[in-house]
Amino acid sequence: MNNLYKMFISFFKIGAVTFGGGYAMIPFIEEEVVNKNKWVSKDEFMDMLIISQSLPGTMAVNCCTFIGYRLGGVIGGLVGVLSVTLPSFLIIIIIAISFMQFRDNYYVNLAFKGIAAAVPMLVLTGVISMGKSVKKNFGNIAVGIIALIGLVIFRIHPVIITLGGAIYGVIFLRKQVK
C-alpha cells in the first residue's frame, strides 16, 4: 500500500510537470521508477515502454498503468492510470473555467517558448539512457538504423516497424536469451 501511495505521488508529479507529450515523459518516469525507487529494472522498463508504444491509447498512460499493475495488481493499475491522468484533467478544467486568456500573457508566452525548446532535449536523453541497455553489436545497430530509415524516410507505421523488430528477435536473438 505504501508503495502505491508513493507511486501515486510520483506519477502525479510527472503528469503535472511534463510538457511535450509522452516521449518527453520517458526520462521523468525512468528517474522515478527505475533510478530512485527501483520498482522495476531498466530492462523491464524498456519492455514496458515498447509494449506501451505498440498498443493503442496514450503511451504515457499505458506505461504508468503497466508499472502500477506490476507493483500492485488491478488496484495498482487503477492507481497508475488515475495518478498520471488526474493532473492533466485538473489543469485543463482550471484553464477551461478561468484562464483562457492566460496564454495571451506576455511572460507566460516567453516561458512556453523556453519550455518548447527544451522538450526535444528531454526526448534525446531518453535515447541516450535507453541506448545504454542495448548491446551494440552489428545486428542491433543495423536494425536500429533500418527502423529509423523506415520511420523517417518511408513513413512506415511504428507498429509495423515494431513487429519487424520482434521478428528479428525471434530469428536471430534466441540464443542470447538466458
Place this chain on the structure above:
Amino acid sequence: MMILLKLFVTFFKIGALSFGGGYAMLPFIQREIIETNSWLTISEFIDIIGISQMTPGPIAINSATFVGYKVSGIMGSIFATLGITAVSFILISIVHKLTNKFRDSIFLKACFLGMRPVLIALIINAFLSLAKSAYIDVKSVIVTLIIGGCLLSKKVHPMATIAIAAVLGIILWGVF
C-alpha cells in the same frame, strides 16, 4: 445523459483506434468531434489543440478533457477522459496477464530483445519531429544546449529543468 454516454463511447473509440501516441490521435479526434458530431468548430478545435500542447501531460488526455468540458461541462470532461483512459486500462490489464503467464517463454524474451533497437529508433524519430518545430532560432538552440548540459550532468532533476527552461525563455526572448 445520452450526451455523456456518447462522449465516453466517442473517446473510447478514439483511444482504441489510434496507435502511436497523442499526435497520431489528432486526426481521429478531429473527425469524430467536428465532422461526425459537430461538437466544436474547426477554430475552437485548433484553440484546444494549442492549449493541450502548452499544458503538461499527454496531449490526448488534455484534448479529451477540454472537448468534454466544452460539450457538457465538468461531467462531460469526466466521461471523455474516462473513455480514453479506459482503453489503456483494459489493454494493459490483458497484456499484464499475458506477459506474466508467458514470462519464461524464450520466444517472448527474444521478441522483446529484438524490439529494443526499434524502441531507440522510435524515440529518435520523436526527437527529430519535435526538433524540427522547436529549433526555430539561435535562442532555442541555446536553451536546448543548456538543458542538455543540466540533464547529462545528472545533478539537476529532470523536473527542475522545466522550470529552468521557462526562466531561460523569459530571459532570452524577453530581455534580448
